[in-house]
Each structure stands twice: as C-alpha cells, then as structure tokens.
Amino acid sequence: MIEDKNPQYTDLEKLGEFGLIEHLTRQFDIKQKSTIKGIGDDAAILDFKSKQIVVTTDLLIENIHFDLSYAPLKHLGYKAVIVNLSDVYAMNAYATQITVSIAVSNRFPLEALEDLYAGVATAAKIYNVDVVGGDTTSSTTGLIISVTAIGEANKEDLVLRSGAKPNDLVVVSGDIGGAYMGLQVMEREKEVFKVNPQNQPDLEPYTYIIERQLKPEARKDIIELLKDLQVKPTSMIDISDGLSSEIIHICKQSDVGVELYENKIPLDPQVISTCEEFNIDSTTIALNGGEDYELLMTISQEDYPKIKANPNLTVIGYITEKNRGMHLITRGEQAVPIIAKGWNAIKNEA
Amino acid sequence: MIEDKNPQYTDLEKLGEFGLIEHLTRQFDIKQKSTIKGIGDDAAILDFKSKQIVVTTDLLIENIHFDLSYAPLKHLGYKAVIVNLSDVYAMNAYATQITVSIAVSNRFPLEALEDLYAGVATAAKIYNVDVVGGDTTSSTTGLIISVTAIGEANKEDLVLRSGAKPNDLVVVSGDIGGAYMGLQVMEREKEVFKVNPQNQPDLEPYTYIIERQLKPEARKDIIELLKDLQVKPTSMIDISDGLSSEIIHICKQSDVGVELYENKIPLDPQVISTCEEFNIDSTTIALNGGEDYELLMTISQEDYPKIKANPNLTVIGYITEKNRGMHLITRGEQAVPIIAKGWNAIKNEA
Numbered sequence: 085m086i087e088d089k090n091p092q093y094t095d096l097e098k099l100g101e102f103g104l105i106e107h108l109t110r111q112f113d114i115k116q117k118s119t120i121k122g123i124g125d126d127a128a129i130l131d132f133k134s135k136q137i138v139v140t141t142d143l144l145i146e147n148i149h150f151d152l153s154y155a156p157l158k159h160l161g162y163k164a165v166i167v168n169l170s171d172v173y174a175m176n177a178y179a180t181q182i183t184v185s186i187a188v189s190n191r192f193p194l195e196a197l198e199d200l201y202a203g204v205a206t207a208a209k210i211y212n213v214d215v216v217g218g219d220t221t222s223s224t225t226g227l228i229i230s231v232t233a234i235g236e237a238n239k240e241d242l243v244l245r246s247g248a249k250p251n252d253l254v255v256v257s258g259d260i261g262g263a264y265m266g267l268q269v270m271e272r273e274k275e276v277f278k279v280n281p282q283n284q285p286d287l288e289p290y291t292y293i294i295e296r297q298l299k300p301e302a303r304k305d306i307i308e309l310l311k312d313l314q315v316k317p318t319s320m321i322d323i324s325d326g327l328s329s330e331i332i333h334i335c336k337q338s339d340v341g342v343e344l345y346e347n348k349i350p351l352d353p354q355v356i357s358t359c360e361e362f363n364i365d366s367t368t369i370a371l372n373g374g375e376d377y378e379l380l381m382t383i384s385q386e387d388y389p390k391i392k393a394n395p396n397l398t399v400i401g402y403i404t405e406k407n408r409g410m411h412l413i414t415r416g417e418q419a420v421p422i423i424a425k426g427w428n429a430i431k432n433e434a
Numbered sequence: 435m436i437e438d439k440n441p442q443y444t445d446l447e448k449l450g451e452f453g454l455i456e457h458l459t460r461q462f463d464i465k466q467k468s469t470i471k472g473i474g475d476d477a478a479i480l481d482f483k484s485k486q487i488v489v490t491t492d493l494l495i496e497n498i499h500f501d502l503s504y505a506p507l508k509h510l511g512y513k514a515v516i517v518n519l520s521d522v523y524a525m526n527a528y529a530t531q532i533t534v535s536i537a538v539s540n541r542f543p544l545e546a547l548e549d550l551y552a553g554v555a556t557a558a559k560i561y562n563v564d565v566v567g568g569d570t571t572s573s574t575t576g577l578i579i580s581v582t583a584i585g586e587a588n589k590e591d592l593v594l595r596s597g598a599k600p601n602d603l604v605v606v607s608g609d610i611g612g613a614y615m616g617l618q619v620m621e622r623e624k625e626v627f628k629v630n631p632q633n634q635p636d637l638e639p640y641t642y643i644i645e646r647q648l649k650p651e652a653r654k655d656i657i658e659l660l661k662d663l664q665v666k667p668t669s670m671i672d673i674s675d676g677l678s679s680e681i682i683h684i685c686k687q688s689d690v691g692v693e694l695y696e697n698k699i700p701l702d703p704q705v706i707s708t709c710e711e712f713n714i715d716s717t718t719i720a721l722n723g724g725e726d727y728e729l730l731m732t733i734s735q736e737d738y739p740k741i742k743a744n745p746n747l748t749v750i751g752y753i754t755e756k757n758r759g760m761h762l763i764t765r766g767e768q769a770v771p772i773i774a775k776g777w778n779a780i781k782n783e784a
Contacts, residue, residue: 102774120486124687125595126524126671127490127585132482136470140477143535143569143580174476185493185580219493230493230535230580235477245475321476329452337474424452 093193105220107194108201112208112215116180118236119214128216130181135236140171146226154270157196159298161203164229167324169211170302170377172235174322176243178307181216182208185230187223200229211304241316243381248319248338252382254401255317255391257306259350260327261366264373265358266290266297292354300377306396313390317381326374329424332410334382341408344401344422347415371412372425443543455570457544458551462558462565466530468586469564478566480531485586490521496576504620507546509648511553514579517674519561520652520727522585524672526593528657531566532558535580537573550579561654591666593731598669598688602732604751605667605741607656609700610677611716614723615708616640616647642704650727656746663740667731676724679774682760684732691758694751694772697765721762722775 099107109123120129130137144150144164152160165182172179184204188197208215213233273285287294303322310317319338321330327349335342349370359366382403383391391397401413411419449457459473470479480487494500494514502510515532522529534554538547558565563583623635637644653672660667669688671680677699685692699720709716732753733741741747751763761769 121594126521127488127527127583129486129488129525129592131486131589133484136479136481137487138477138479139531139533139567139582139584141533141535141567141569141580141582143537143571143578145537145571145573145578147574148537148572171476175479177477181489183489183491183582185491187493187495187498187578217489217491219491221493221495222498223495224497225575228493228495228537228578230491232489232491232533232582233477234489239481242479244471 093195096188096190096192096194096197099194101220104194104197108197108220109215109218111201111205114214115212116214118180119216122214122216123218128181128183130216130234132236136239136242138172138175138177138235138237138242139232140168141230141232142167144229146228152227153274155298157199158203158206160229161200162207162299164231165204165207165211166300166302166377168231168233169207169213169304170322170324172233173302173304173307174320174379175235175237176241176307176310176317176320177235177237179211179213179233179235179304181214181234183217183232184215185219187221187228189223189225192227211302243317243320244337245319245321245334246337248334248340248382248403250340250403250405251385252318252403253385253388253399254331254342254344254403255381255383255397256323256327256350256378256400257303257396258376258378259352259355260323260376260378261355261370261373262293262296262352263300263375264369265355265362266293266295268362269294269358270297290354290358292352293358296376300375302377303379306379309394309396313394315383315387315390317383320379320381323376323378323380324374326372326425327380328371328422329374330380331422332424334380335410338403339406341404341406342401342410342422343404343408343419344412346412348398348400350398350400371422443545446538446540446542446544446547449544451570454544454547458547458570459565459568461551461555464564465562466564468530469566472564472566473568478531478533480566480584482586486589486592488522488525488527488585488587488592489582490518491580491582492517494579496578502577503624505648507549508553508556510579511550512557512649514581515554515557515561516650516652516727518581518583519557519563519654520672520674522583523652523654523657524670524729525585525587526591526657526660526667526670527585527587529561529563529583529585529654531564531584533567533582534565535569537571537578539573539575542577561652593667593670594687595669595671595684596687598684598690598732598753600690600753600755601735602668602753603735603738603749604681604692604694604753605731605733605747606673606677606700606728606750607653607746608726608728609702609705610673610726610728611705611720611723612643612646612702613650613725614719615705615712616643616645618712619644619708620647640704640708642702643708646726650725652727653729656729659744659746663744665733665737665740667733670729670731673726673728673730674724676722676775677730678721678772679724680730681772682774684730685760688753689756691754691756692751692760692772693754693758693769694762696762698748698750700748700750721772
C-alpha cells in the first residue's frame with residue numbers, strides 16, 4: 085500500500101454530536117442474550133433473568149492514565165475496556181455489556197476517534213461483550229474515557245474480597261511487574277526521542293513488557309479455567325494497583341493476615357532483565373508496579389491438587405490469622421511488612 | 435454562626451486515593467432491595483429478579499457542561515445525578531443504583547469534593563437510589579464527573595422512543611426554556627462581575643429560572659403520575675437538548691411526522707419576561723434551549739380524558755404520517771419546519 089503523505093482528516097464539528105455518535109457506534113452489534121436494546125434510546129435495556137449482575141466503572145484521563153505520545157489510540161480503546169472487564173472477572177462473573185463515554189477536544193479529528201473505537205470494538209468482540217451506550221462530548225483539553233462494565237453470574241458463583249480464611253493459599257495468575265517495566269522503557273525512549281528525534285529505538289528486547297503496558301488482557305480464561313477445574317476461590321481481586329495493595333485489600337476485608345514468599349512471585353525473564361538494566365529491584369516492581377490485570381485469589385488448601393500442575397496459576401503464600409500481620413518472606417528468610425505503596429507512589433519516587 | 439474567615443482546607447494528597455474514596459463514600463448506605471453489595475469490591479452486585487434493567491451514562495466536563503464560577507459544587511453533584519436519572523425515567527423505569535466517578539486536579543481541596551458528594555448524596559436520598567460504585571482519580575486540569583444510572587421496570591412497562599403512531603398526542607411535562615434563560619442571566623452577571631466585582635446582583639426576579647439551571651429535578655413524579663392515571667405513553671424521551679431535537683428523535687425512530695403548536699408550548703412567566711428583557715424569541719428558546727429535564731411523550735388519543743385536567747401535562751401537538759414532515763404551527767398559523775439546532779447551536783449564535 086502506498087502511504088498517503090497528506091491524509092485528509094475530518095473535523096469533528098462537521099458531523100455534529102448525533103452524527104458522530106451514529107458514525108462511531110454503528111459497528112457495534114448485539115450478541116448477548118441479555119441485551120434487549122443497545123444504543124439509541126434514553127437508556128439500554130437488559131434482562132438477566134435469575135442471574136445476579138455486577139457493575140464496575142473506570143475513568144481514564146490523558147496524561148494521568150495514559151500518554152498519547154506512545155499509547156496508540158486503538159490500544160487505548162482496547163485497554164479502557166480491558167481495565168473494566170478485569171474487575172468483572174475478579175468477581176468470578178462474566179462480562180456481558182459495556183458503556184463507553186469519551187470527551188475530546190477538537191484537536192482530535194474523526195479518524196482519531198475511529199481508531200479509539202476500533203480498539204473498543206476489538207475488545208468487545210474478543211471478550212464477547214455488547215457496547216450498549218455511552219456519551220460523546222467535548223473537552224477543553226485532553227482525552228477522557230469513561231467505561232462502565234456489566235456482568236452476570238449465578239449468585240453462588242460470585243467471589244468477593246472478603247472470603248479469605250486462615251490457611252487458604254494465595255494464588256496469582258500469569259506473571260506480574262511487566263506492565264510497569266514496559267512503561268519505564270517507553271518513558272526512557274520518549275526522553276531519548278526528545279533529544280534526538282532521528283534515533284530509532286530497538287524495542288525488540290522489550291516486546292512482551294511493552295505489550296503488557298499498551299495492550300493488556302483481562303483474565304477471562306482464568307475464570308473459565310477455574311470453572312473447569314471446579315475451584316471456587318474464597319476471595320479474589322484483580323491486580324490493577326500492585327500486588328501489595330491488592331493483598332492488603334483482601335486481608336483487610338477478610339480480617340486475616342498473610343505471608344507471601346519473595347521467591348515464589350512469578351516474573352517474566354524480560355521483567356528480570358529489564359529491572360537489572362534499570363537497576364531496580366524486581367520484587368519492588370512486582371509488589372508495587374500495577375496495571376498487570378492478573379487475578380490474585382485465595383483458595384482452600386483442599387483445592388491445591390486441582391491447580392498445582394497448572395502453568396497459569398502460582399501459589400505465592402498463605403493466609404494467616406489477623407494477628408500475625410501481613411509479611412513478605414524474603415529470599416534471605418526475613419519477614420518484611422507489606423505496605424501499600426501502589427502505582428503512583430513508585431512513580432513519584434522514580 | 436460565626437463565619438470562619440480562614441477555613442482550613444485539606445490537601446487531597448494527604449488522604450491518598452483509598453482514603454479519599456473511603457472518606458467520600460461512607461455516607462452512602464444501601465436502601466434498594468436489588469442492591470446486594472455496594473461500594474468496596476471489584477464491582478457492585480445487583481439482583482433484579484424478573485425485572486428488566488435499564489442503563490444510561492453521562493460525562494460532565496468543566497467549562498463545557500458547567501462553570502464553577504457560578505455553579506456551586508453541591509448543586510453540581512446533585513445535577514450530575516439528576517441528568518442520568520432523567521434518562522431512566524424517560525424509559526418509564528425506576529432508577530435504583532448509580533455509580534459516580536470524578537477526576538479532579540489538586541486545586542480542589544477535600545472540602546470541595548465533600549460539597550460535590552453532599553450533592554450526590556442528597557439526590558440519591560431524594561430519588562431513593564443507591565450509590566454502588568465509582569472511581570476517584572486525578573485530572574491535569576478541570577473537574578470531570580461521570581455518572582452511570584441503573585433502573586428497573588417490568589418488561590411491559592418500558593417505553594421506547596420508537597412507539598409513536600399517527601394521531602397520538604404530543605405531551606410535555608412542566609414548562610420548558612427556563613434552564614437556558616437561567617444560564618443567560620448567570621452569564622450576564624458573570625460579565626458584570628468581571629467589570630465591577632463590588633456589584634451585588636439582584637437575582638430575585640430570576641429565582642425560578644436560575645434554579646432550573648443550577649438544580650434541576652428529574653420527573654420521577656410524572657412516571658408515578660402516569661402509573662396512577664393508567665396511561666402508558668407510546669413513546670417518551672427526556673428534554674436534555676431542546677424540544678426540537680427531542681421530537682425529531684421520536685419522529686425518526688417512530689417513522690412518523692409531527693405538528694406542534696407554538697401557542698401550546700408551556701412557558702413559565704419568568705421565561706417570557708426574561709426573554710423580553712434579553713430580546714430573544716421565547717419559542718426559539720423553548721425549542722432549542724435544553725437542560726430542562728422535562729419529559730416529552732406521545733400518548734394514544736383514547737388516553738386524553740385521563741390527562742386533560744392535569745396541570746403537570748400539556749398537549750402541544752399531534753403525530754402525523756411521516757410524509758407530512760415535522761412542523762411547528764406558529765401563532766400566525768404558518769407551518770415552519772422543525773430543525774434540530776440544539777443547545778450548542780444557539781450558544782454559538784449568541
């Protein structure tokens with residue numbers, strides 16, 4: 085294909101609000117049985133019969149949650165959906181519908197919004213959710229994305245943060261710390277680019293961690309796997325802020341303590357090598373990095389045989405009585421208190 | 435009470451994200467039977483049994499949808515909820531839950547957010563909805579509010595925009611044009627204030643229209659009234675963008691035409707006198723003003739006896755075959771085509 089050096093961009097004002105909404109939303113068709121009416125009335129209509137429903141919402145703000153200098157709009161639309169679906173799966177529920185609202189300044193042409201919505205549509209297709217509503221409006225400065233996700237579950241399948249019991253095993257899906265290190269790499273390249281715009285970065289060694297940052301996935305597959313294995317976690321949360329924040333949420337809401345083992349925390353080799361390159365402790369990143377959207381759960385010891393051979397699930401510790409506190413047992417066998425630093429905290433330190 | 439001339443404001447960063455959410459949300463208790471679990475997990479859990487549910491969402495952006503130089507934060511929190519509830523009532527459904535997300539820059543102290551949430555809490559209490567979730571985050575500049583409302587209805591009670599039939603009557607609740615004229619008055623006073631900050635404006639003659647703008651109500655009472663009167667509208671929409679935009683939505687989605695009568699459009703005397711003062715045509719304002727959050731509906735002719743004595747409902751025209759088009763019959767008995775100018779359009783002209 086020959087690249088058009090002077091692509092024609094379409095001014096948003098030409099379309100008007102109703103035209104814009106119609107243009108952007110006509111790609112969304114209805115697949116869920118529970119969606120009775122999607123976009124186009126004052127509200128969407130849903131019918132869940134005897135199932136319970138879950139609702140969660142997130143607001144993403146330019147230059148707080150994303151930087152358009154390295155986050156492509158299509159990936160951003162995808163990620164905005166994923167972040168919310170992840171919360172639905174963390175309830176052990178299945179996502180069924182989303183609403184997507186955006187506010188944009190007129191520095192964005194129509195084609196930019198088309199990219200953003202293409203990302204939304206891709207995520208909706210892959211995760212089998214219907215886009216049933218939203219709002220499209222102006223902003224005075226940056227891009228704002230607000231997504232609300234709705235999901236369904238049988239009452240008895242729902243998993244809260246509050247059900248962990250002493251002696252339960254702490255289990256994490258996949259590996260963690262990648263999304264944060266991917267961001268570090270992209271921020272470094274942005275600084276290099278500012279100094280020398282001709283420089284072509286070699287991002288090959290960082291492919292996995294950059295994808296973890298720009299295009300994360302929600303672990304619907306883990307929910308399905310748990311169902312197949314006939315394991316119902318006693319508590320569950322998704323890792324959006326970092327392992328330490330999330331395990332503290334579980335401990336506080338379940339009124340228990342925890343011991344995590346540093347040497348059990350699953351890290352991808354690219355996370356380890358990039359941490360070495362940046363001279364950062366990989367455990368600090370795993371504990372506080374955030375945005376991996378893996379699932380952190382506790383399971384009853386009697387379920388251990390069902391999960392122990394599974395490469396997607398790693399036991400990283402166990403739940404204790406509350407008075408034992410919350411500790412990380414280091415490789416040197418020291419017990420270090422777990423503190424919620426979270427995403428913003430390490431960002432500010434860096 | 436003695437006014438504190440140097441009130442102590444609390445920096446948001448002192449609380450941290452989790453502290454802030456906990457602080458702001460602890461005033462929200464659960465009243466709806468359908469709310470199984472509210473704030474505090476990855477998602478809220480709801481159970482609607484055999485009812486269908488409706489979902490709607492809106493995004494409000496500082497300096498686009500509101501101006502903090504005259505909109506008090508408490509009213510703004512109230513209005514952000516009302517705007518969404520109005521969409522639920524426009525489906526002939528009852529609002530049951532909301533989620534409220536905000537993004538703020540650190541120019542806002544904690545006390546400002548407390549005011550905003552006090553407004554949210556007041557609306558939630560008056561309209562009997564539970565606040566079941568949300569997101570609190572930073573913004574680089576202004577204030578952003580995103581609200582999603584959920585409601586319930588029996589399947590057979592829901593009213594879409596698409597059910598209007600030729601010969602149906604067009605009915606509007608309350609009176610319209612007030613919210614727009616209230617905004618005009620406040621914008622004028624803001625300009626006066628810029629020139630002479632000592633000037634004390636006399637807003638007494640504008641009390642009603644200013645309240646229509648700053649603290650609108652959603653017409654839950656009309657939904658209840660229609661139920662009592664045993665009238666199910668054939669179509670319904672709320673008036674957020676202006677009468678002309680809304681009737682066009684109904685006509686397009688119902689595949690019909692309409693005749694509206696200029697002399698039937700309900701206007702408050704304060705709207706008429708303020709239009710005269712500003713030298714604006716009051717019909718133009720009624721058609722294009724928006725933000726009144728009244729309900730526009732069509733009803734079958736056989737229901738006319740049930741509504742005709744009611745002071746809350748005014749018949750303003752009737753539905754025709756599509757090929758007759760969409761017209762306003764003026765006081766001079768001329769048929770003028772109805773065009774969607776909407777809120778922003780008249781703003782740009784002004």
